[in-house]
Amino acid sequence: MSRLRIVLVMIEPPLPFGNAAARWFYVLYKGLVERGHQVTAFAACSQPEDLAKARTLFPAPTYDLRLYDFPIRSGWQSKWQTFLRPFSYMFSVDLVRDLNAVLTQDFDVLHLEQTWSGWLGIDHVGKTLVNVHYLAAIDLGEQQPRNVQEVIERFLIFGTEKRLLRKFRHFRTVSPRLEGPLLAINPKAEVMTVPLGLDGALYGYIPDELRTESRNLTLIGSMGWAPSHSAAIRLLSRLWPQIKRRVPDARLQIVGWSAREILSDYLGQRDVTIEENVPEIRPYFERASVMLYAPSRGSGMKVKIQEAMAFGIPVVTTSEGVEGLPALDGVHAGICEDDAGLIERTVALLLDAGLQNRQRLAARQLLEKHCGPGVTLDGIEKIYADIKGV
Structure with a gap:
């Protein structure tokens, strides 16, 4: 041009x-x-x-x-x-x-x-x-x-x-x-x-051998933004209790601006860590086995979903979460609208490292091609x- x-x-x-x-x-x-x-x-x-x-x-x-x-x-x-x-x-x-x-x-x-x-x-x-x-x-x-x-x-x-x-x-x-x-x-x-x-060059894909061996479920996003806030509330109140029942050694970390302030009712829960206003986000992605981000409503692309895919973190989300991405359920991410389906996909990923690695590689390739x-x-x-x- x-x-x-x-x-x-x-x-x-x-x-x-x-x-x-x-x-x-x-x-x-x-x-x-x-x-x-x-x-x-x-x-x-x-x-x-x-x-x-x-x-x-x-x-x-x-x-x-x-x-x-x-x-x-x-x-x-x-x-x-x-x-x-x-x-x-x-x-x-x-x-x-x-x-x-x-x-x-x-x-x-x-x-x-x-x-x-x-x-x-x-x-x-x-x-x-x-x-x-x-x-x-x-x-x-x-x-x-x-x-x-x-x-x-x-x-x-x-x-x-x-x-x-x-x-x-x-x-x-x-x-x-x-x-x-x-x-x-x-x-x-x-x-x-x-x-x-x-820019995928800024997001070093985490190789298989350096991924965490713990079963760490993660949600990252600003709690001042309605989609991230709704995703966190849904996770803490409806999804996490059932996931924890099925995967007893799982842990949950939620990270984002004002997370402890806005999610104060959920502080102190066993195996749940909530951190806010952190200076560097990569370490929290590195600790993540799976990212579960299921917002109720929110238009536009979700950058934290893109970043998770760029780093190589398997994602479970809704159609809202992958808006703007031609992602396929079970190929690039776990995609479902109802609680039962989100829980099923998250548990399957937490328990299967091979499934994690296949899905996260496909997601990174999709992101590079499309975004x-x-x-x-x-x-x-x-x-x-x-x-x-x-």
């Missing part, structure tokens, strides 16, 4: 082991520059310590990466801004000013990562690509608000999502599941699905070409 002038906006810095979205941003930004495109990237930053990490990974002049702290908002001006542009809180005045200055110059594509970034591209609809990671209309559509505050929040979320999705033409979704609901909101949209890319940097960046460039009309 010919060299393009791309302006990229991200809601977090592109870090290979940052939050879930940041892992994709790393693949995207690094890959576009390596392919010869001229990319000016803007990133909001919720964690001040991530600024230095990103600058080290993407030094000037090779990269043109501009980083901005999340603004500190308070008082009536903040409330007014929320009323005018809900969920634009992560974009500082400086970021908006500098971005608009760049957009006065010639560019080919304005690439906005995540729906809320749409606030920044309203004046450039024809050249803008909006990447939809998930849809709140799916994630929260069946949940009843618990109080007045949640009623107001849902009203803002659903209304803002529809408002922004109706303004643009070009969209990338990370899974086919998102296409239909997006088109229902905006029938004139041009939608293409490209999976969430993950590697090469294939996902090819898909992004195809969308750019469509926007350019070439």
